[in-house]
Amino acid sequence: MALFDHPDGEALLASPPLIRFTDLLGGRAAGTALNRLDQELPWQQPRLCLFGREHPIPRRQVWMGDTGYRYSGRDFTPTPWHPTALAIRDAVVQRLGRAAIEARFNSVLLNRYANGQERMGWHSDDEPALGPAPLIVGVSLGADRPLRFRWKDRRAPAFNVDQPHDSLLLMGPGVQTHLQHALPPRRRGGLRISLTFRLIFA
Ligand SMILES: O=C(O)CCC(=O)C(=O)O
Ligand SMILES: [Fe+2]
Secondary structure: OOOOOOOOOEEEEOOOOEEEEOOOOOHHHHHHHHHHHHHHOOOEOOEEEEOOEEEEOOOEEEEEEOOOEEEOOEEEOOEOOOHHHHHHHHHHHHHHHHOOOOOOOOEEEEEEEOOOOOOEEEEOOOOHHHOOOOOEEEEEEEOOOOEEEEEOOOOOOOEEEOOOOOEEEEEOOOHHHHEEEEEOOOOOOOOEEEEEEEOOOO
């Protein structure tokens, strides 16, 4: 079976591969996971330097995993694995395994958006420590906020990907090379927590 054949995923792009899977944990478990992560993690709002000025990021975040991480010129020491994040990681690996996609993750960035105003700007997850062709998986819990993609060479129009509660979005090899993504603000929208799983090479 080819690497990106996917029995129950929905291919939003074939090349580079962008595939969405829904109903990752199941209704009750997904709600419980959202609540536990919301209440039990040490959410932080670091200040980042942008165009020479420091701003608090417009969301909260936690780095979790086995290795430190460098992001926007800052070093982050990870929080130890929370059991809920580990359970979600296991569910992701299993679900992808059923689609014949082999994945391994040693790190996750959790983002907490309290409301529609909180957001993430345009970027690619292309830090050298992720290797040249990373497989990154984003899991969404809570409010449905679309992720917006644009091609770096503007060869095709930008597009939105819906990220319903309890879904996962796989960004396969090449996605970070050729596209950027952002989580734009929305007029409405409640709490959302995303987990983006990565494999970091020490
Ligand atoms: O919250 C999201 O859906 C986007 C997260 C993201 O792009 C990231 O963690 O790098
Ligand atoms: Fe990202």
